[in-house]
Amino acid sequence: MAKKASSPNLSRRDFSKIVMAFLGSIMGAFVGLPIIGYIISPALKTQKIDDWVSLGALDGYPIGTPKLFSFTRTKVNGWERTTNSFGVFVLRKSASDLVVLSNVCTHLSCRVKWIEENQAYVCPCHDAEFGIEGKVLYGPPPRPMDEYEFKIEDGNILIHLTEG
Amino acid sequence: MAEKIYNWLDERLGLEAIYGTVLDRKVPKVNWWFTLGSASLFLAGMQAVTGIFLTMYYVPSPDKAYDSIQYIMNDVAFGWLIRGIHHWGASLMVVIVFLHMLRTFFYGAYKYPREITWLTGTFLLLFTLGMGFTGYLLPWNQRSFWATMVGTEIAGTVPLMGDFILKVLRGGTDLSAVTLARFFSAHIWILPAGIVSMISVHMYLIIRLGISNIPSEEE
Ligand code: HEM
Ligand code: FES
Numbered sequence: 001m002a003k004k005a006s007s008p009n010l011s012r013r014d015f016s017k018i019v020m021a022f023l024g025s026i027m028g029a030f031v032g033l034p035i036i037g038y039i040i041s042p043a044l045k046t047q048k049i050d051d052w053v054s055l056g057a058l059d060g061y062p063i064g065t066p067k068l069f070s071f072t073r074t075k076v077n078g079w080e081r082t083t084n085s086f087g088v089f090v091l092r093k094s095a096s097d098l099v100v101l102s103n104v105c106t107h108l109s110c111r112v113k114w115i116e117e118n119q120a121y122v123c124p125c126h127d128a129e130f131g132i133e134g135k136v137l138y139g140p141p142p143r144p145m146d147e148y149e150f151k152i153e154d155g156n157i158l159i160h161l162t163e164g
Numbered sequence: 165m166a167e168k169i170y171n172w173l174d175e176r177l178g179l180e181a182i183y184g185t186v187l188d189r190k191v192p193k194v195n196w197w198f199t200l201g202s203a204s205l206f207l208a209g210m211q212a213v214t215g216i217f218l219t220m221y222y223v224p225s226p227d228k229a230y231d232s233i234q235y236i237m238n239d240v241a242f243g244w245l246i247r248g249i250h251h252w253g254a255s256l257m258v259v260i261v262f263l264h265m266l267r268t269f270f271y272g273a274y275k276y277p278r279e280i281t282w283l284t285g286t287f288l289l290l291f292t293l294g295m296g297f298t299g300y301l302l303p304w305n306q307r308s309f310w311a312t313m314v315g316t317e318i319a320g321t322v323p324l325m326g327d328f329i330l331k332v333l334r335g336g337t338d339l340s341a342v343t344l345a346r347f348f349s350a351h352i353w354i355l356p357a358g359i360v361s362m363i364s365v366h367m368y369l370i371i372r373l374g375i376s377n378i379p380s381e382e383e
């Protein structure tokens with residue numbers, strides 16, 4: 001920029017410029033910085049699920065055949081509530097020894113069904129079959145069925161639901 | 165280095181010339197009332213910025229509008245601040261624009277050759293009020309619902325065409341989801357488009373004609 005006639009003192013014009021720039025930056029920061037937080041804040045929210053869900057009395061489950069138990073969980077995303085349904089197969093191997101399996105296929109998340117005559121969980125999507133304890137018998141799934149951690153309290157089965 | 169970049173850009177963009185015409189204008193000896201136009205411009209900019217960010221979370225549908233605003237106020241970081249600025253800035257802008265109009269009126273600044281500055285200004289006042297009216301419905305709470313009910317009913321008292329105007333405003337006989345959607349559209353697209361075009365002409369004329377003098381006794 002062109003040099004003005006130099007004076008040892010700050011000119012009125014330069015003074016105004018500095019004041020303007022200073023106040024402008026403060027105002028810019030006052031709105032600009034909160035806006036950054038405003039944009040990214042939903043990303044910083046943890047939507048962890050860490051619950052023990054009751055599946056009812058242990059005695060309600062037969063020994064030797066898997067029984068499906070379904071329940072729903074509601075999740076809040078912003079201004080929307082989404083209800084997700086869950087299905088778990090409870091297999092009582094003996095009086096107190098259990099396996100609790102998610103009915104979500106480990107291939108592409110279709111819901112599997114227990115088919116008594118095959119003695120397998122069958123996935124309707126790509127014909128996968130899982131053994132009674134969740135092992136892959138046939139088809140594309142990359143891993144056995146997902147198992148839930150469980151505990152038994154006062155004769156009730158509780159499973160540990162975690163996500164996120 | 166910075167100076168080199170600046171000179172390179174200036175040679176191609178004519179930054180000095182823009183600075184000279186837009187900011188380095190000759191201004192008569194004026195007073196604080198002459199800052200009200202710039203204050204209006206600043207507030208318009210502030211409303212634009214905060215409004216743009218509000219649309220990131222706001223949903224203009226009857227079953228979600230209220231909840232989405234609750235979410236902004238309680239869950240989004242600084243949501244209360246962004247909405248607060250937009251909320252209070254709206255009222256302040258109406259006041260400041262009105263005072264700015266009074267100042268140009270009482271100083272006779274609307275006279276030749278500034279008639280079109282005044283004319284575009286009248287549209288700016290109407291559009292600003294329109295922004296207030298349409299924005300008030302968006303939170304979809306009891307107050308905004310009934311205020312719009314009354315407001316559209318007032319428009320409905322116009323002789324002959326009243327009923328038609330009311331239906332156009334509401335998008336039907338009832339104040340409904342259609343009303344909310346069209347108020348939202350007017351609030352974020354139609355009226356801002358009008359305001360931006362009017363401000364452009366307004367500012368062009370101020371740069372072209374300069375600011376008027378304070379009228380003196382002899383005139
Ligand atoms: C969004 C609303 C508006 C904005 C952003 C705006 C902006 C401005 C600005 C920055 C100026 C420069 C001089 C000054 O600040 O006094 C100005 C001048 C002027 N404005 Fe506005 N204005 C608005 C609304 C209005 C309204 C509602 C009217 C009248 C109906 C109006 C009439 C005028 C006139 C006649 C001048 C020329 C003043 C002169 O040359 O002395 N403006 N406006
Ligand atoms: S999703 Fe189950 S086999 Fe593909």
